[in-house]
Amino acid sequence: MxxxxxxxxxxxxxxxxxxxxxxxxxxxxxxxxxxxxxxxxxxxxxxxxxxxxxxxxxxxxxxxxxxxxxxxxxxxxxxxxxxxxxxxxxxxxxxxxxxxxxxxxxxxLRRMNRVLEINEELAYVVVEPGVSFRELYDAVQASGKKLWVDVPDLSWGSVVGNTLEHGNGFTLYYDHAAAECGMEVVLADGSVVRTGTGAMSGSKTWHLSKRGFGPRTDSLFMQSNMGIVTKMGVWVMPQPDAYKDCQIKVRRDSDLEALVEAFRPFLVDGTVGNCPILFPALTALPNGLPRSAVWDKKSSVPRELAEGMMWEAARIGAWNIRFALYGDRQTVERDFERISAAFASIPDAEVTGNTIDPAEAKLDSPALADQKSRVMAGVPDLSMLQVLNWHGTNGGHISFASTVPLKGEDVRNIVELVSTREAEHGIDYTVGIMLYQRFAIHVALMLYNVGNEPQVKEVYELYRDLVVEAAEMGYGEYRAHPAFMDLVAEQFDHNDHSHMAMVEKIKDALDPAGILAPGKQGIWPARLRTAEKQAK
Ligand SMILES: Cc1cc2nc3c(=O)[nH]c(=O)nc-3n(C[C@H](O)[C@H](O)[C@H](O)COP(=O)(O)OP(=O)(O)OC[C@H]3O[C@@H](n4cnc5c(N)ncnc54)[C@H](O)[C@@H]3O)c2cc1C
Missing domain, CATH: 3.30.43.10 (Uridine Diphospho-n-acetylenolpyruvylglucosamine Reductase, domain 2)
Known part of the structure; x- marks a missing residue:
């Protein structure tokens, strides 16, 4: 330990x-x-x-x-x-x-792997917890129904596990917790409950209407330890008329704020409805490239080096956004023109787009140029795993994933905090910033070699410091490794941790013996809580 x-x-x-x-x-x-x-x-x-x-x-x-x-x-x-x-x-x-x-x-729950329903007319599916994104994609393809499944960067995870963890993908249904509609849950006493309108026997709207009668309880079972989810309804995207894979690049690091400010209105007003990813030059290096091919020093790769190199070699910007437009073909093209015009005032900024026939959204389709082009079309992929080869074949990482307002100033704050602190420890700044409609999730990968235990310990120590430093700036973590769940939960401290106190009351009522995942998300059962608090 x-x-x-x-x-x-x-x-x-x-x-x-x-x-x-x-x-x-x-x-x-x-x-x-x-x-x-x-x-x-x-x-x-x-x-x-x-x-x-x-x-x-x-x-x-x-x-x-x-x-x-x-x-x-x-x-x-x-x-x-x-x-x-x-x-x-x-x-x-x-x-x-x-x-x-x-x-x-x-x-x-891998053995519970049935796709229970695929409904094209109302665009939803019902799955058991063991169904992976890839398996759901295959089932939809086999059914011949014109639906797109939203997939994360890696498609081997489960639809249910990822959704319960507040995970995300890259199409219009990227926010998986928001796309969930109607669960079945086994509680700590072994009883079975259905959420939403599923609470009514014979309900015909369980996977259509998110609200039942009374409080919506689905979130109680996400990032928690209140029950075991055994079925889930998930809304999926009808295959669009048109799909355009788009990119914006700015040459200089100093243009980051302007880039975010110019792009935000298109997210807030819904013109861009998917989850774009904002990333620096270093993250754009080809997946699988070892660090030794770029930089042979112990110190972290200087951000300026990657920036200069990538612009000259491949016209990759100091900062880049990948996003998608979907829908009626003419509307997509008109929106693309409007978005392009918004970047005219940033020197050297480039906006490019590739219109792809949505029928080409298939595994191994040459129309989908790369990993992002595939996942933005709901096509499963595993190639991003190669990013772990950065420190050799025994690569690993922990994700430091902070939420910040979708404003240039806040994005800059978290970029500077994480990149500066990582550089102090010789950790390279590899990050993907997920752009939600009103906030961003800055996911720093914090790559290391698993065999280099001192290096991993240093990363863990830095992670702990960063949790506190980011919280002092008003930025909380959206998800965490079990090693850091208490620490992350402690930052949510308004009014003497009154939110956690409320959650603990719910935990005690639903799981009085405290057998479900003690300590998950910092939620401890009563029998361990006092010892936990005294130990701190
Ligand atoms: C290179 C790389 C890229 C990644 N990209 C993404 C990405 O784009 N988006 C993203 O979201 N993640 C990403 N991840 C993180 C992770 O791989 C995925 O989120 C993955 O889908 C999670 O695994 P899972 O779905 O099998 O969930 P699980 O490991 O099965 O579950 C996750 C957690 O949810 C809870 N849980 C699971 N099932 C139940 C249940 N039935 N009842 C109650 N609680 C339950 C448990 O606490 C569990 O620990 C990435 C990881 C790597 C290494």
């Missing part, structure tokens, strides 16, 4: 009767679905943390049905053994499938 994580004394967590739980889970699920051998467990560890950090489950159980999930939860409650859920378990950069405490048993 590192000195940099948030885990308490594990003895506090292991009060349950694991031997009895294992015997009962084997009986309920079949022995082959209770995994305890090292080789199989490796797939459920955090691949980007050195083994000595301990982000690795000792036991994984894999239920295959809702009834199995109910049995798993009831046995956990009765034996007092805590459990931690993952769907595909590919939450890489944020801990993978690994629980906060290695003695917490992972409940992995």
């Amino acid at each position: 590192t000195s940099t994580d948030d885990r308490p004394d594990t003895a506090a967590h292991t009060s349950g009767d694991l031997e009895t739980a294992l015997a009962r889970w084997r009986e309920a699920l079949g022995p082959e679905h209770v995994i305890t051998d090292d080789e199989s467990l490796a797939d459920f560890a955090d691949p980007y943390a050195p083994a000595s950090f301990g982000y690795r489950a000792k036991v994984v159980v894999q239920p295959g049905s809702v009834e199995d999930v109910q049995a798993v939860v009831r046995i956990a409650s009765e034996t007092g053994v805590p459990i931690w859920t993952s769907s595909q378990g590919r939450n890489y950069g944020y801990g993978g499938s690994a629980p906060l405490d290695p003695d917490t048993v992972v409940v992995n």
Whole structure:
């Protein structure tokens, strides 16, 4: 265990009767679905943390049905053994499938992998938690229905897990939590609830209307430890009439603020409806290029070097935005002209666009020029994984992901904070800034070599400092590795942490024994809370 994580004394967590739980889970699920051998467990560890950090489950159980999930939860409650859920378990950069405490048993839902419905007329799908983005894409393609599935940069993760983590993709339905409509959830007592209008037996609008009668509770099960989601409705995008893959480049770093200011109105008024990505020259280096091909010093790659090199070699700007326009062909072209005109006052700025036949939005289509062109058309891809080769074949990263207002000044603030602090530690500034409608998520990849433990520890230490420094500027993290969940949660401190106090009351009511994912998002069950707070 590192000195940099948030885990308490594990003895506090292991009060349950694991031997009895294992015997009962084997009986309920079949022995082959209770995994305890090292080789199989490796797939459920955090691949980007050195083994000595301990982000690795000792036991994984894999239920295959809702009834199995109910049995798993009831046995956990009765034996007092805590459990931690993952769907595909590919939450890489944020801990993978690994629980906060290695003695917490992972409940992995990969076996529940059915696409239950694909509805073209009303443009939604219903999936079980194990369905990956790639599997959903394949199912939609096989159905022949003209729908686009929104995919993140890597398509091997699960639609449900990614959505519950507040993940994002790059089409009009990029905000996955916002595209969710109607869940089924198993609670800590083993009961099953349906959210939204699904709470009414025989409801015909479960996956159409997000609100039922009374409070909307879906968010309670996102980034939380209140239940296990076993089904989810997700809105998807009808295949558009036209798709234009667009790019804006500015040559100089000093044009960053002007770039953001000129682009913002098109996001706020909805002209640009997808999730554009803003990135510097260094991030635009080809995926898979090793650091040694660019810079042979221990110090971080100077931002100016990448800027000069990329403009000369490939006309890549100091800052670049990739975005997409979709819809009626004439409207798309007219919007593109309007957007282009807005950048005329920035010297050397270039706006380019490539109109692509949406019917070409297919795997291996030559019409889709690169990774971004594919994911903005909802086409699955894994090529971005190669970015991890930056420090050699054993590459890893943690994502430092802060939310800032969509204003030039704030984007500059977070860029300077992170790049300056990273440079002090010889960490290269590789970042993708996701542009939502009114805010941006600055995702610094913080790349390292997993085999270089001192380097990883230094990155973890810097991450901790950055969480506090960003919060002092008013910028919170949108997502975090379990090692940092307490620290991130602590920054949300208005009125003596009254929001967390409210969430803890809900946790105690829904999970009185405190068996669901203790400590996830900084939410501790009552039985561990006092010890946690005293330890700080
Ligand atoms: C190079 C790279 C690029 C990436 N790009 C993106 C990107 O573009 N967008 C993005 O969002 N992410 C991105 N990621 C992060 C991550 O890979 C994805 O978000 C991935 O989809 C998460 O894995 P998963 O879907 O399998 O979720 P899981 O690991 O299955 O789940 C994530 C978390 O959600 C909770 N959870 C999961 N299932 C349930 C359930 N059924 N009930 C209750 N709680 C549950 C658990 O806390 C779990 O830890 C990237 C990672 C890398 C390495």
